[in-house]
Amino acid sequence: MSTAEAEAVEEAKGGKKKLLIIVLVLVLGAAAAWWFLLRSPAGAKDEPEPGEVVALDPIQVNLAEGHYLSVGIALQTVKGAEELDGSKALDAVIELYSGLDQSELVKPKGRQKLKAELRKELAHLYHDEVMDVYLTQFVTQ
Template sequence: MSTKTAPAPSDTASDDEKAKGGGKKKILLIVLVLALLGGAAWFFLLRPSGEAEPEAVPGEVLVLEPVQINLAESHYLRIGVALQLIEGAEELDGSKALDAVIEIFSGRSAEELTKPAGRHKLKKELSHALEESYHGEVMGVYFTEFVTQ
């Protein structure tokens, strides 16, 4: 009995298959090199220099007298604030800050003020208003008293 065996598969791929695999590798290598060159060009040429504005240095803290503010539904808020001034800021009048506090907190619900997220949102709004009112001489605001009833 004679049996024929199938020829063993060759370990080497045909020339066409080699050319296709090598072409894909070349394209991938070119794309990778271009991405690296683009990233390096951005890093050295286009990124922000970081020298545009120097960081403000904290100066004195101006503590203002607490005020009572009417809230919604016959509640009230007794709030005290302190302003973090930048170094070299001239003596500031606190009336603009107290006006902003009254404007922002008046008429709010006591519920809104007792939640940390609500207080944080209003503090951020107050900080923004104070930066504008004092033309950048106030860099932060702190609550020194915060009582609702």
């Protein structure tokens, strides 16, 4: 084998190594992109799908200074949730709203804050089977 042929064989081996390295880098880059961009984060939950809405009968709650609140709620359950016992939700409403000043309830921000607290408490009481709460009646006097 002549030196020219040996150099040609050596260049072919070097070209194959470069091609192999380039392909390997591209595959690793694609795998890294999938890992960081496309896969769902570990432990991340998919947003639950809404299920049935359970409307509860309105109740009256005593407020401060002889006033009262007539409030009705409906519970938005998650899909596949067991049948809910509304007594826990009504108890949470009584606990949260009893004794409040009427002026706290007539302001939209006050109502929204109390509704958020109620939503959080219901998620805890029903082990995340309730995803939202709707006020279906809200009358103070």
